[in-house]
Amino acid sequence: MSELAFLTIAEASRLIAQRKLSPVELTEAYLARIDALDSRLDSFVTLTAERARAEAKQAEAAIMSAGSRGRLHGIPYCLKDIFDTAGIRTTAMSKLLADNVPTRDSACQEKLVAAGGILLGKNATWEFAHGGPSWDILFPPARNPWDRTCSPAGSSSGSAAAVAAGFAPATLGSDTGGSIRGPAAACGIAGLKPTYGLVSRRGVLPNCFSHDHAGPLAWTAEDVAILLQAIAGHDAEDPASADVPIPDYASALTGDVEGLAIGVPARWLEDEMPLSAPTRAAFEAALDVFRGLGANVRPVTLPPLQQFDDCKRTIAVVELFTIHGKDLRTRPELFGASLRYRIIAGGLVRAEEYLLAMRLRTDLARSLQSVLSTVDLLMLPTSEPAGKLAPVPPASLFTRPSFTTPFNVGGNPALSICSGFNDAKLPFSLQIVGRLFDDATVLRAGDAYEKATPWRSMRPVL
Amino acid sequence: MTDPITDDDILRLARLAGLDLPPAYRTELIEAYGHVHAMVARLPGGRPHGDEPAHVFVPTVFQPKRP
Secondary structure, rough: OHHHHOHHHHHHHHHHHHHOOHHHHHHHHHHHHHHHHHHHHOOEEEEEEHHHHHHHHHHHHHHHHOOOOOOOOOOOEEEOOOOOOOOOOOOOOOHHHOOOOOOOHHHHHHHHHHOEEEEEEEEOOOOOEEEEEOOOOOOOOOEOOOOOOOOOOOOOHHHHHHHOOOOEEEEEEOOOOOHHHHHHHOOOOOOEEOOOOOOOOOOEEOOOOOOEEEEEEEEEHHHHHHHHHHHHOOOOOOOOOOOOOOOOOOOHHOOOOOOOEEEEEEHHHHHOOOOOOOHHHHHHHHHHHHHHOOEEEEEOOOOOHHHHHHHHHHHHHHHHEEEHHHHHHHHHHHHOOOHHHHHHHHHOOOOHHHHHHHHHHHHHHHHHHHOOOOOOOEEEEOOOOOEEEEOOOOOOOHHHOOOOOHHHOOOOOOEEEEEEEEOOOOEEEEEEEOOOHHHHHHHHHHHHHHHOOHHHHOOOOO | OOOOOHHHHHHHHHOOOOOOHHHHHHHHHHHHHHHHHHHHOOOOOOOOOOOOOOOOHHHHHHHOOOO
16 A cells, blocks of 8 residues: 555556556555554645545546546645635634635646546645644644654645655645745655746635745655646636746656756855755755756855845735734634734734835846846755744744745745755755746756655655 | 834724734734834835836736637
8 A cells, every 4th residue: 555655646647547557546545544644644634535536436437448638637636725625625724714615616626626636635734824833723733754743844734744644646735935845845845836827826715915826746846747737827817827838847857957057045045044064965965966967056146035035024914914804803813823923913014015015026026037047047955954843933934034935026936855864864955946937947957856866765654 | 213113002003903902912913013013124115206116007907808
């Protein structure tokens, strides 16, 4: 059973297309593993086992009669519990939405259903994908499969934990300041924040409208590319959706990164948020891999990290208050303390200050694109390895610098992949950032690195 | 130079924003606002008069689609 549960999407879909693996068998392997082990991780908040079994039987019958219709046909997946699923509760882990059952699927869910995927259930998140970890909300926080005393980071915590644990090969999360990439980093998997506008957010509960992205998490960059292919595309119902051609992401994974110019924001890593010595060493080793593959690495200068953080957080606190103001005014006790603290002052920010932050965003995005016109990619760690799962002072949201937020401000595609393990067997991470709508090059670099290193052969033991 | 904002000022701003909070949450609000106030104060100002406020209304978005 475990062997099946640790197949990648690419491997499983090949076997399914060859009729050597049944979607029913694969689905049962995941359900058995979730049943046996998820009480240790709390990565799922809702399991849709009977629906999954029915969808698996349908997929098996269709494939046996007419062949596979694509790489996700018969592949199980799960969704962060902020993606609307018709007839299945969508809670955002909040007491405010404890009984929320949407009547319509999110755009992403519609696309995964159309691709023949099999929904296993909904994953734990931080409350409304923002405040956490919390112990005073609807469900307990997910834990890290590499060390259950450690945090899987957030807010797509259950999604990343489930993939790393072999509970599902695919999941979708959301990323407003790092909520796909942070959990992917902490759990040692691949997670992509696509270019802003590439994937529809219709039917995804909002965190901060102007910075929200939906995107895939999986074990490998190749699997992320397969998922992105299924969910990318214009949607008139998402006002930020971009009407752009969608390339063939999987065929872009050539393994060739020779001649790529890679920029490293040295000042961020040395002065503004200095890396720990082990993380620095792992990052340098990752850059050496790219040098060995023929890429050129050089330092670049970006605007100060704090400007990106101040800009995004000012915009976010206002937009969060706009979303939750009515509930804060009438039933503040239903919020977890962490989320409430992080949004309660948003109603006191003046319109002039919000617009100053929006103008700063334009400046910062321009600066980022200007630097990315001189290099093909930026690389930096996503974060330090996971810390202990414990209450975090909510003020840290306003004070802790972030290596991920700048690329929400700029809208650029940013992938987190595993780049080794520390002495405690916790994953290191590498963040690969590309030009707007050049998600394919980001995935190509991530895939080339994974194939040149041994890290994808290591799984957590639960 | 402006006087530093007091706790009473913050609670008055909150009431103006429709937040008439129970006492248990007032300390939380005052502390959180301190962080937000410091963050907002760091935003660079002094923009030109004609600077686009970054909320662009794009009329073509609302044009009916032609068959």
